[in-house]
Amino acid sequence: MRARAGRLGIAGDVVFAGWRRRPADWIAGASACVVPSRHDAWSQTAVLAMALGVPVVGSAVEGLEHVLSGGRGIAVAPEDPQALARALASVLQGHVRTDLQAARRYAAKFTAERVADLYEQTYTELLGRPPTFADTAAPQSRAC
Numbered sequence: 001m002r003a004r005a006g007r008l009g010i011a012g013d014v015v016f017a018g019w020r021r022r023p024a025d026w027i028a029g030a031s032a033c034v035v036p037s038r039h040d041a042w043s044q045t046a047v048l049a050m051a052l053g054v055p056v057v058g059s060a061v062e063g064l065e066h067v068l069s070g071g072r073g074i075a076v077a078p079e080d081p082q083a084l085a086r087a088l089a090s091v092l093q094g095h096v097r098t099d100l101q102a103a104r105r106y107a108a109k110f111t112a113e114r115v116a117d118l119y120e121q122t123y124t125e126l127l128g129r130p131p132t133f134a135d136t137a138a139p140q141s142r143a144c
Contacts, residue, residue, distance in 0.1 A: 001016065002016060023045070023048060024048060024052060027045075027048055027049050027052055027054055028052045028054070029052075029054075030049070030054050031054075031055075031091075031092055032054065032055045032056070032057055032088060032091045032092060033045065033046065033049035033054045033055070033056045033057070034056075034057050034058065034084065034088055035056060035057070035058035035059065035064060036058065036059055036081075036084055037058060037059045037061055037064055037078075038059065038061065038078060038079070039061060039062060040058075040059070040061055040062055040063060040064040041062050041063040041064075042063045042064070042067060043058065043063075043064050043067055046058055046064065046067050046068065046073065047067060047106070047107045047110050048107070050067075050072060050073065050100075050103035050104060050106060050107040051103075051104060051107035051108065051110075053100050053103075053104060055073065055074070055091050055097070055098040055100070055103075056068060056072070056073035056074070056098065056103070057073065057074045057076065057084065057087045057088050057091055058073060058074070058075055058076075059075065059076060059077075059078040059079075059084070060075035060076060060077060060078060061078045067106070070099070070102055070106075071098060071099035071102055072098060072099055072102050072103040072106055073098050073103065074087045074090075074091065074096065074098060
């Protein structure tokens with residue numbers, strides 16, 4: 001990617017930040033967040049951007065399509081960089097807007113505290129019931 005940015009003459013305009021412990025610091029205040037996934041069951045990056053009020057443009061793949069549905073973001077065909085560029089340009093130029101309030105409401109369901117509470121509730125329920133045959137059966141070997 002660095003070499004390509006150099007060939008395109010945009011190396012000075014692109015930051016390859018790598019892993020960041022607090023990604024919200026990088027996403028907050030952005031004009032848009034692009035999630036060009038090929039496979040994505042649920043995008044934590046997209047949901048974080050939505051929580052921060054940043055419009056999201058992403059690929060219509062697997063669960064990411066649902067995350068962006070209902071106007072919460074813009075989903076484009078996967079593996080179509082031109083469609084992704086057009087959608088991003090439309091957002092940046094103000095021709096298309098996402099429903100940031102709906103996006104924030106959706107994202108609010110996935111705070112760390114709420115997810116931890118759901119895990120705790122699930123584990124408590126699992127521990128409170130008697131084991132089933134599947135729990136006690138010897139694991140079957142699997143060929144690799």
